[in-house]
Amino acid sequence: MNRLHRKRNGIARALFKRFRISLLGNPVLTMTKASCESNANLASGSLTPGSLSPDCGKIPEPLAHVLTVDVEDYFQVEAFAEKVKRDDWEQYPSRVDANTRRVLDLFDEHGARGTFFFVGWVADKFPELVREVHARGHELACHSYWHRTIYSLSPEEFREDTRRAKQAIENAAGVAVNGYRAPSWSITKDCMWALEILAEEGFTYDSSIYPIHHDLYGVPGAQRFPYTFQFQNGRKLREYPPATLRFMGTNLPVAGGGYLRIFPAAYNEMAFRVFEKDYAQRVVVYLHPWEIDPDQPRIAGKLKSRFRHYTQLKNMSSKVGRLLKRYKFTRFCDVLAAEEASQILNGHAVETAGVSAGVTAR
Numbered sequence: 229m230n231r232l233h234r235k236r237n238g239i240a241r242a243l244f245k246r247f248r249i250s251l252l253g254n255p256v257l258t259m260t261k262a263s264c265e266s267n268a269n270l271a272s273g274s275l276t277p278g279s280l281s282p283d284c285g286k287i288p289e290p291l292a293h294v295l296t297v298d299v300e301d302y303f304q305v306e307a308f309a310e311k312v313k314r315d316d317w318e319q320y321p322s323r324v325d326a327n328t329r330r331v332l333d334l335f336d337e338h339g340a341r342g343t344f345f346f347v348g349w350v351a352d353k354f355p356e357l358v359r360e361v362h363a364r365g366h367e368l369a370c371h372s373y374w375h376r377t378i379y380s381l382s383p384e385e386f387r388e389d390t391r392r393a394k395q396a397i398e399n400a401a402g403v404a405v406n407g408y409r410a411p412s413w414s415i416t417k418d419c420m421w422a423l424e425i426l427a428e429e430g431f432t433y434d435s436s437i438y439p440i441h442h443d444l445y446g447v448p449g450a451q452r453f454p455y456t457f458q459f460q461n462g463r464k465l466r467e468y469p470p471a472t473l474r475f476m477g478t479n480l481p482v483a484g485g486g487y488l489r490i491f492p493a494a495y496n497e498m499a500f501r502v503f504e505k506d507y508a509q510r511v512v513v514y515l516h517p518w519e520i521d522p523d524q525p526r527i528a529g530k531l532k533s534r535f536r537h538y539t540q541l542k543n544m545s546s547k548v549g550r551l552l553k554r555y556k557f558t559r560f561c562d563v564l565a566a567e568e569a570s571q572i573l574n575g576h577a578v579e580t581a582g583v584s585a586g587v588t589a590r
């Protein structure tokens with residue numbers, strides 16, 4: 229390990245010592261009850277570390293975390309959306325097929341299975357890849373068709389895009405798709421109506437609500453651990469937030485995408501320790517096939533976008549490999565099935581009155 233790495237890891241450890249107290253002493257979990265424009269009754273519940281139900285003790289050891297991949301090409305990301313028009317996608321040399329196969333090989337090396345959220349456009353263009361992912365034991369899920377932010381769409385546009393994507397993936401592999409992840413975590417307080425549409429379109433779970441402050445996405449104040457939306461028409465949608473750590477009253481993103489790539493390994497692995505030992509919860513890890521491709525063509529975007537997209541591409545593969553070696557991972561469909569089997573699903577509301585400011589509809 230070079231000096232820079234040692235220094236970074238030292239800082240991460242020092243940081244952790246300082247805020248561990250707040251992690252243990254002040255668990256931040258809220259029950260939210262929010263209404264939204266679609267009048268859905270978004271009552272949601274979550275377990276807190278301080279009030280874990282007896283069922284949580286039955287989760288087999290070691291706790292399996294959730295491994296997820298958003299299958300999109302390097303030119304489809306939101307960071308470069310201003311530079312790359314969707315009409316021009318065909319003209320860019322595609323690398324998603326080869327990169328996703330490298331991800332598959334990496335997972336195979338460690339016997340890890342995960343959930344692959346496909347962009348519908350990619351599924352239409354590479355149906356063989358969709359079949360390959362399924363054949364190698366992974367779950368297929370949906371990452372929209374055109375990779376547009378949900379808050380930029382009308383409910384009708386969102387429904388149409390979602391249907392088209394779901395169909396493309398299902399047609400390619402001949403299996404049902406039940407999970408959804410919004411492009412760029414773009415289900416925010418302005419478009420909570422999307423959740424009920426997902427339930428209406430046959431999705432049973434979603435993993436799109438990032439409980440952090442960010443310039444492009446996030447619902448600060450949203451719950452950090454899995455919870456269930458229950459709608460007035462009786463439909464439900466299980467929500468699986470990506471992992472966060474708690475520091476001085478703020479949720480910090482960890483263990484996914486750029487945060488996994490750019491932040492020190494010690495910071496990311498801290499999340500696994502805290503989630504396993506203190507929370508008895510699973511870390512939801514996410515990555516993109518382009519993140520393990522340091523040779524991808526460069527797009528001349530804004531400095532901030534280039535920093536977020538291109539930093540540490542060289543090290544991502546080994547960072548992910550290290551996690552796969554040290555921790556056990558599984559797919560969302562397995563987690564959902566296990567929760568249903570043990571009747572955890574929506575079964576342990578500990579409190580229902582709190583309204584989280586970040587989630588309250590405008």
Ligand SMILES: [Zn+2]
Nearest residue numbers: 298300411412
């Ligand atoms: Zn994406």
